[in-house]
Amino acid sequence: MPKISDEKRAARRAQILEAAWTCFQKDGLHATTMDHIIRASGLSAGAVYSYYPSKDDLILAAVATSLSGLSAIVAPLLHAEPPMSPSQLVGEITEAIDRFASRDGFDLKRIALLGWSEAQRNEQLRATMKSFYIDFRCDLAGALKRWRDDRTGVEYDVEADMAAALLSLVLGYVVQSAVIGDVSPQGMVDGLAQLERAAVE
């Protein structure tokens, strides 16, 4: 049989990945069987396996896709001009996550929790997530630096800790949102603002 073109291959991969994504986020990583994914993809078992050689690969790909989707959405916020303040960042990012999450009934937050959990057992997945979050934090640090430089005219050096704190706020928002369910971006912004204000009272 003739070789399949590269675009076809890419399209197939995307088709499978989308099916996996949907299944994973609906049923969780372990309750999703390959059969679910195979059916959802509309392909045959053999076909799916020829594109992704194992379920773990599919999990990795699905999580990586989520991360890069998130990345795409968050990037403009991190590089916005003029740069945002910390609480603006927290507000805009959490809001963006909510927006992304609710697109097409997908829930990014659920995938995030599933991914963190799975990362404990899957070396490669952990590496992927680790480097993603490190990049995220770097960009966050960059954004904070630009904001402070703009405001003060002074060049600060290390916003690493600030970035970590800010990332914590975002991640903690995701957890609370998924587990408790009663948080809002505005609440986070207000909470941080109060924290800042209280410090100087």
Add this chain to the structure above:
Amino acid sequence: MPKISDEKRAARRAQILEAAWTCFQKDGLHATTMDHIIRASGLSAGAVYSYYPSKDDLILAAVATSLSGLSAIVAPLLHAEPPMSPSQLVGEITEAIDRFASRDGFDLKRIALLGWSEAQRNEQLRATMKSFYIDFRCDLAGALKRWRDDRTGVEYDVEADMAAALLSLVLGYVVQSAVIGDVSPQGMVDGLAQLERAAVE
């Protein structure tokens, strides 16, 4: 064998739970098989099942135990006199978590991630975690209120958002610690302090 004493029963339950805890945190919730737990507990399958009627019960018990252990460690911090400042709280709590986590080779943070993930599919577990975190946030709000009242002599009303933000910092610390691994309590404290300072510059 005649009727076993209540303490013996409790001891057996603890023995099984400890085995489960260890397995869960080493291999994750799903990769841990009942057989692993049974072997680790040193009992027979029937004995284990007579104390915990299903794997889900064991998961629930393991997570609940983690939560209440954490609760016991954090409570004194939340009710300390004089009340702590927000950044002190973040520092002390994250440090307590680290300390608790490293006791006996257990890693509370990993169990936390596993629990959040599992809570997506296990109604009862989600309920348990939800009420735990709501309580946590309440106590956090109480601690913040006492701190502000002490400092300002004024009675503030709503620290709900502040508490949510603070809880986010703690949860986000847990995530970063488990997934990235390069955060420290001191870093969080410094990060928050910088956030506060930056706001007024």
Add this chain to the structure above:
Amino acid sequence: MPKISDEKRAARRAQILEAAWTCFQKDGLHATTMDHIIRASGLSAGAVYSYYPSKDDLILAAVATSLSGLSAIVAPLLHAEPPMSPSQLVGEITEAIDRFASRDGFDLKRIALLGWSEAQRNEQLRATMKSFYIDFRCDLAGALKRWRDDRTGVEYDVEADMAAALLSLVLGYVVQSAVIGDVSPQGMVDGLAQLERAAVE
């Protein structure tokens, strides 16, 4: 400890057997666990096993008890004076079975089916049932002989086949009653009468 008196032993055996009987007829032979019986009997596992060394023994005893209960109820009919006609016998016996069956919510017919089924696998049970039914058929033959001798003044010898046919009618009644559920003793009597009448038309 002092030896238990023989009456006590007998009472205990009866108590256990009754519990087993009830469980068996409610849930079937295989779905009934020893634990069910143990709980229903109000004794301990060890106690039950000291009276009946295995579940199979209990099954055997329960079926044997049913059979002898049935026997006690049917005997007077078979030895009634004056002797009954075949259709009277069918009517009275099936009616007696119905009556016996509905006592205390027990259903003799269900136990009968369960016993027949189990007899396929349990040598001893089959032997017990076999000898019971052979006796039953003998008594039936005796009753028929007395009836014919009375009527005709002649001594017939072999009513074995008649007895087998009559027993079939009774057993078939039990099956239809348990599986279909729309038969009545009167219907059987009428059916047999019609069969007889049709033969001479």
Add this chain to the structure above:
Amino acid sequence: MPKISDEKRAARRAQILEAAWTCFQKDGLHATTMDHIIRASGLSAGAVYSYYPSKDDLILAAVATSLSGLSAIVAPLLHAEPPMSPSQLVGEITEAIDRFASRDGFDLKRIALLGWSEAQRNEQLRATMKSFYIDFRCDLAGALKRWRDDRTGVEYDVEADMAAALLSLVLGYVVQSAVIGDVSPQGMVDGLAQLERAAVE
């Protein structure tokens, strides 16, 4: 492996069912494990389960197959022209059952008892059997009607009771045959004949 043809599928189903049939009638319904059936079928566990999704389905299918096999054998007798007399019917049907039973070492009577027993606990099975026996009785009634109409030139209406009695004779024959083992079709015929004769003496 590409898509399998419908005949192949049917052949596989038959292959599995035959294995199940053999196991069931040798060991009984509950003592037969899926593993027995799987080994007997020569397939793998997964393959068997892909054709019959549970043991209960297999039981149902085995019993249903027995019933329809029986049906096929008995039907010609019930619609024979000229119609048979009651005792002829009893004789021919029981003989047909014996013949069917001994084919290939299968024993239809044993399966019948097993099925009746199982029907007490399996709703679907009971429904299947019930409708089978009702149909059987209807056909029996039809056969009896045709016989009487032929003989008397009169149209009788209700042979329902006669049919029930005749069915009892057949079912009772099965029970006695399986449990006692010393009955023969000829004995049943003779027994019924004697019953008829005795009635008019």
Add this chain to the structure above:
DNA sequence: GATGAATGAGTCTTCATTCAT
């Protein structure tokens, strides 16, 4: 004698993966 906690082989079923066609 009595107790009931403990045993552990055995049950049904699932599902990631392969490979003959």
Add this chain to the structure above:
DNA sequence: AATGAATGAAGACTCATTCAT
């Protein structure tokens, strides 16, 4: 290349029976 039937090694859980106390 693609198919999807087949594989078979686990998996969670049960339950008749035993025996230390």
